[in-house]
Amino acid sequence: MIQVKVTNVFLISEGRGLMILLRASSDDRVLPIVIGQLEAQSILFQINKIPFPRPLTHDLFKSVMDKLGCNILRTEISDLIDETFYGKLIMEHGNDIMEFDSRPSDAIALAMRYDAPIFVHEKVMDKAGMVVTDETDEEFNLFTQNEDEPGHEMTTLEVLQRQLTIAIKEERYEDAARIRDEINKLDKSN
Numbered sequence: 001m002i003q004v005k006v007t008n009v010f011l012i013s014e015g016r017g018l019m020i021l022l023r024a025s026s027d028d029r030v031l032p033i034v035i036g037q038l039e040a041q042s043i044l045f046q047i048n049k050i051p052f053p054r055p056l057t058h059d060l061f062k063s064v065m066d067k068l069g070c071n072i073l074r075t076e077i078s079d080l081i082d083e084t085f086y087g088k089l090i091m092e093h094g095n096d097i098m099e100f101d102s103r104p105s106d107a108i109a110l111a112m113r114y115d116a117p118i119f120v121h122e123k124v125m126d127k128a129g130m131v132v133t134d135e136t137d138e139e140f141n142l143f144t145q146n147e148d149e150p151g152h153e154m155t156t157l158e159v160l161q162r163q164l165t166i167a168i169k170e171e172r173y174e175d176a177a178r179i180r181d182e183i184n185k186l187d188k189s190n
Contacts (some may be wrong), residue, residue, distance in 0.1 A: 001076065001119040002026055006047060006108065009040050020105065022077075022120060029129040031077070031120055033085055039105035046112040058109040069093060075111035077104045077120045080127050130166055160186070 004022035007030070018040040022031040035043075042058045044050075055063065065071070070093045079086040087104035089111075090097065111118050120129075164179040 001121055002029075002125055004031065004118050004120050006043060006112065006118070009035075009044050009047070020108070022108075022118065023132075024120070024125065024129070028132050029125055030132050031125055031129045033077075033104055035105035039103075039109055042109040043105070043112060046109065058106070058113060061110060062113045065091070072111055072114040072116040073097070074116050075102075075104075075107040075118045077107075077118075077124055079121070080124050085124070085128075130163065132166075 003025045005025060006020060007023045008021045009018055018035055018037060020033050020035050020040065020043065022033065024030070038057070042056050045052055045056070052059070070091050073090045073092050076088040076090065077085055078088050085104045087102045087107040089100045089102045089107045091100065092098075108118055110116075160179055160183050164176055164183065168176050
């Protein structure tokens with residue numbers, strides 16, 4: 001498993017959701033995951049250390065778990081099936097270790113409240129991760145400059161064009177063909 005940290009949350013296009021970027025601590029890969037607005041808001045409040053006047057769902061869940069004596073040990077993004085990410089929440093209650101199926105966005109939002117590590121299984125990172133080099137950072141400003149701009153709006157087309165360029169540079173031609181087809185679908189619908 002690869003330990004990751006949340007580096008950014010940004011809007012990919014109006015009405016299509018938000019994307020969270022998880023950066024590997026051991027290499028130059030990132031894992032982009034599209035998440036819902038409420039989960040993104042919850043994660044952004046944690047990233048920016050903004051207290052919310054009333055408890056959000058993840059805050060309520062943490063309060064209940066604290067009262068019950070539970071602790072989150074880690075979060076795992078364990079699988080990618082039919083373009084859907086699967087997550088696990090690994091919790092501790094006394095001497096018992098429990099594992100719960102979870103959407104990655106909820107598991108990440110909770111893990112951040114406990115300062116628990118977030119892990120991605122190697123097969124998931126191999127399948128959906130992208131390598132980010134210094135050259136890529138400079139060329140696209142996607143993963144470095146936007147870290148200080150939560151909520152930065154990018155269109156789906158911009159994200160796909162950047163992914164296409166990266167796939168071509170890395171000679172991942174099957175991925176590049178798939179991304180090109182997605183770009184063509186978007187162009188036809190506009």
